[in-house]
Amino acid sequence: MNKVYSFASILIFLITSCTQENESAHTLDDIAREYVKTSLLIGQYDADFVDAYYGPDSFKPKENPSESEEFPKELLLQKTSEVKTALTDFIGLSDNQEELDRANYILAQLNAAEERIRIVSGETSDFDLESKQLFGVSAPTYDEAHFMEIIKKLESTLPGKGSLQERFQSLSKRFIIPVSKLDTVMKAAIAEARRQTKEHYPIPASEDFTLEFVGDKAWSGYNWYKGNFSSLIQINTDFPISIERVIDVGSHESYPGHHVYNMLLEENLYEKKGLIETSIYPLFSPQSFIAEGSANYGIELAFPGDQKIEFCKKVLLPLAGLDTTGITEYFHSLEMVSELNYAGNEVARGLLNGTLTEEEGIDYLIKYGFYSPEKAKQRIAFTKKYRSYVINYNYGKDLVKNYIEARGGTSDNPEKRWELFGQLLSKQFLPVNLKP
Numbered sequence: 001m002n003k004v005y006s007f008a009s010i011l012i013f014l015i016t017s018c019t020q021e022n023e024s025a026h027t028l029d030d031i032a033r034e035y036v037k038t039s040l041l042i043g044q045y046d047a048d049f050v051d052a053y054y055g056p057d058s059f060k061p062k063e064n065p066s067e068s069e070e071f072p073k074e075l076l077l078q079k080t081s082e083v084k085t086a087l088t089d090f091i092g093l094s095d096n097q098e099e100l101d102r103a104n105y106i107l108a109q110l111n112a113a114e115e116r117i118r119i120v121s122g123e124t125s126d127f128d129l130e131s132k133q134l135f136g137v138s139a140p141t142y143d144e145a146h147f148m149e150i151i152k153k154l155e156s157t158l159p160g161k162g163s164l165q166e167r168f169q170s171l172s173k174r175f176i177i178p179v180s181k182l183d184t185v186m187k188a189a190i191a192e193a194r195r196q197t198k199e200h201y202p203i204p205a206s207e208d209f210t211l212e213f214v215g216d217k218a219w220s221g222y223n224w225y226k227g228n229f230s231s232l233i234q235i236n237t238d239f240p241i242s243i244e245r246v247i248d249v250g251s252h253e254s255y256p257g258h259h260v261y262n263m264l265l266e267e268n269l270y271e272k273k274g275l276i277e278t279s280i281y282p283l284f285s286p287q288s289f290i291a292e293g294s295a296n297y298g299i300e301l302a303f304p305g306d307q308k309i310e311f312c313k314k315v316l317l318p319l320a321g322l323d324t325t326g327i328t329e330y331f332h333s334l335e336m337v338s339e340l341n342y343a344g345n346e347v348a349r350g351l352l353n354g355t356l357t358e359e360e361g362i363d364y365l366i367k368y369g370f371y372s373p374e375k376a377k378q379r380i381a382f383t384k385k386y387r388s389y390v391i392n393y394n395y396g397k398d399l400v401k402n403y404i405e406a407r408g409g410t411s412d413n414p415e416k417r418w419e420l421f422g423q424l425l426s427k428q429f430l431p432v433n434l435k436p
């Protein structure tokens, strides 16, 4: 009797514990689905949150919020907190490294989502803390003396009258693409970048993109990834577009930039491995650091060294009906001006931390970043909208570059560079892991 009783109690215990386990433990796929649904819910209230989504329609919230509805900060934070708790529990129980990496990646994306929810609610941190919470890293700080050093070096490369900034602007104006030729010239640059990329990666045969020219935007170009290996690439024509922007857009927005990054993720993680979280790309997340950094470094892969100059001379400038005189000097000065790119971070830092006014920010961009007054104003508008996102372009590029080159992907070993770059674009990768 006693024996029978204890057998029965063991049985009851086993049944109860199994039931409890089923109720409390979630599979990582379950949690990933909740992460996607939560991100879509945030996107309903923050129009800039979801950059791309190509997962099931059934994951989207059933009801649209009414216009008068306030931003539901507490509700959204409660949702992110629930998914984070499930993830933390999972991490505590799993000993599978691949699963742990996946769980930690989703966790980092959710931490960023929480920071974004706070920002939209009006609770902001200082610039460095914000970028760390959103993108996983804080960018280095540079003072005015740093930019002055670079500017001094530029003096000798840009002879002529007027201030150095004016001399640069007048050289740049010589290479502005006539509006009537923009479509042809852009498509030629994209075709070349696509050809280079296809030589290195087996890109899906059905891949495609649509190119559109738009206006009245805070950004200069945008890739809207639609899923199924298709992108809508929009170029803002509010301001004249110089030849280097054509090269940039050709590769940054498309090959091997955003279009290729999204395709490789869709193919390798979503289709082959069934990782549902890949179907959503929240803009304010560590993923953007990899996306923007790799897209900017990718320009160098598609058009390495002086090849961009040669390509402009032989193909793009003749297509645009422009004289090639001075193009080499222009690209060499652009290389130095690109080192001034971090001036944009300092302006964003100043605006967000309340140490610079907008007017002072515009002056800073003109003086230390070599912006034209009109572009400086656009940059301020971009910074007000996207905030610390600005570090993704320059610091992201630098960390991606260092990561690839430290592993042998140097300019004299282009095959290795493409290989490492392709690997980076095909996995869940956190910015903190780019650091040496």
Ligand SMILES: [Zn+2]
Pocket: 252, 253, 258, 291, 292, 295
């Ligand atoms: Zn971009």
